[in-house]
Amino acid sequence: MAVRPGKKLGLILAGALLASATALPLHAQTETVTPEAAPAAAPTTNEQDLATVEASLDLSQERIDQLKAEIAELEGDRTKQNAALIAAAQRVKLAEIEVADVEDRLSELIVSELEVRGRLDGADAEIANVLAALERISLNPPPALIVDPDDALGSARSAILIAAIAPQLRAKADAVTADLKALTDIKTAALAEEATLKANHSVLEEEQLRIATLIAARKQGISVRTAELDAEVQEAVALAARATTLKELVDALSSRVNSVSTAAAASDASNDPNAIQLSPEAVHLALSNSARTEPGIPFSAAKGYLTIPANGTNVVNYGSSDGFGGISHGISLVTRADAQVVSPADGWVLYKGPYLNYGQIIILNTGQSYTTLLAGLDSVTVDIGQFVQMGEPLGTMGSRTSGRTVTTNAGNDQPTLYIELRHNNQPVDPTGWWAANQQTG
Numbered sequence: 001m002a003v004r005p006g007k008k009l010g011l012i013l014a015g016a017l018l019a020s021a022t023a024l025p026l027h028a029q030t031e032t033v034t035p036e037a038a039p040a041a042a043p044t045t046n047e048q049d050l051a052t053v054e055a056s057l058d059l060s061q062e063r064i065d066q067l068k069a070e071i072a073e074l075e076g077d078r079t080k081q082n083a084a085l086i087a088a089a090q091r092v093k094l095a096e097i098e099v100a101d102v103e104d105r106l107s108e109l110i111v112s113e114l115e116v117r118g119r120l121d122g123a124d125a126e127i128a129n130v131l132a133a134l135e136r137i138s139l140n141p142p143p144a145l146i147v148d149p150d151d152a153l154g155s156a157r158s159a160i161l162i163a164a165i166a167p168q169l170r171a172k173a174d175a176v177t178a179d180l181k182a183l184t185d186i187k188t189a190a191l192a193e194e195a196t197l198k199a200n201h202s203v204l205e206e207e208q209l210r211i212a213t214l215i216a217a218r219k220q221g222i223s224v225r226t227a228e229l230d231a232e233v234q235e236a237v238a239l240a241a242r243a244t245t246l247k248e249l250v251d252a253l254s255s256r257v258n259s260v261s262t263a264a265a266a267s268d269a270s271n272d273p274n275a276i277q278l279s280p281e282a283v284h285l286a287l288s289n290s291a292r293t294e295p296g297i298p299f300s301a302a303k304g305y306l307t308i309p310a311n312g313t314n315v316v317n318y319g320s321s322d323g324f325g326g327i328s329h330g331i332s333l334v335t336r337a338d339a340q341v342v343s344p345a346d347g348w349v350l351y352k353g354p355y356l357n358y359g360q361i362i363i364l365n366t367g368q369s370y371t372t373l374l375a376g377l378d379s380v381t382v383d384i385g386q387f388v389q390m391g392e393p394l395g396t397m398g399s400r401t402s403g404r405t406v407t408t409n410a411g412n413d414q415p416t417l418y419i420e421l422r423h424n425n426q427p428v429d430p431t432g433w434w435a436a437n438q439q440t441g
Contacts, residue, residue, distance in 0.1 A: 239351075287390060
């Protein structure tokens with residue numbers, strides 16, 4: 001069986017981060033045109049990563065070339081690249097849902113098959129006797145073999161016995177026939193589900209290659225990091241190294257952001273979170289603008305519109321036991337292995353990387369003194385300071401729980417994403433914040 005597509009993407013995009021060049025809200029990202037053509041050189045990290053992705057896919061070279069040509073047409077158009085990236089992430093999300101549904105149906109078919117085979121295997125001798133008896137009766141032997149003229153009573157008893165046994169034999173034969181037909185139907189259904197599963201895995205491969213190529217393309221042409229920006233990133237990493245709790249880390253990062261003049265800080269000072277009212281039409285219109293470089297709507301107005309970061313089953317709710325003797329300040333989703341993780345809202349990346357025993361984490365500044373924390377990822381494809389739009393890919397989960405994020409009956413065999421909203425660094429119950437057509441499990 002081919003390597004799981006999601007895992008391929010996780011292996012590839014880790015290298016893509018080395019070539020990234022993004023900016024904090026204080027510094028605008030600038031596109032540059034190289035004044036003179038660069039001499040021929042060895043392939044870049046991005047090119048090597050994409051070549052590795054292509055070599056691991058089951059897609060035809062013709063289809064790979066078509067995808068690359070489609071993305072090449074978007075070169076330099078950041079708005080179209082953003083829109084294509086979010087659309088591809090949505091298709092991955094839908095394919096993951098379908099894959100999970102197909103796997104559930106296949107599991108049910110497997111259980112049904114085992115039940116039918118168990119009935120058939122446990123009745124081998126009985127089936128053989130039933131079929132043999134029915135075969136003899138079906139020959140319609142001469143009456144002389146069944147009826148003895150000198151023993152009318154015995155003949156009557158024989159007739160009664162045959163009359164009593166025949167319906168039972170027929171019922172058993174019908175049951176066997178029904179089980180055999182059920183087995184055939186199960187096999188037919190399983191083949192159909194496997195075809196659907198294969199088709200969805202192809203979609204995942206195709207869209208994940210598209211995402212990998214788009215991420216690499218977007219990072220081309222962005223100016224090299226300035227010394228000032230490098231200092232900002234190093235300071236964020238240093239804060240993470242010193243912070244002993246998530247609350248302390250979020251507080252330190254938020255204080256640093258609020259100490260400079262940013263679009264988000266200006267928004268905090270000029271908006272009353274409780275006074276903002278936007279119509280659904282206005283919200284959708286604002287979020288449909290793929291050219292935006294700051295939150296399309298104030299975060300407080302986004303309640304009921306946030307995107308679930310990953311497909312999964314909600315195993316820990318806000319306010320319930322976290323499994324470690326405390327109370328959960330967020331929710332935990334058990335996801336598929338290598339599941340895609342997207343941004344739940346517009347915002348800037350305050351921090352990304354490993355933290356304590358939480359695995360890879362991402363902290364987003366979503367404006368109005370709100371932050372969003374995602375923990376338990378295996379790989380991250382965004383950088384500190386980068387502005388991300390709602391629904392944009394942020395990274396992927398691993399094949400098992402990464403970090404001490406949650407304790408469930410499933411143990412640590414399944415990857416778990418921890419999601420936490422904060423306002424003024426105080427936990428916020430995320431209930432009611434998600435878009436109505438989404439589920440957390």
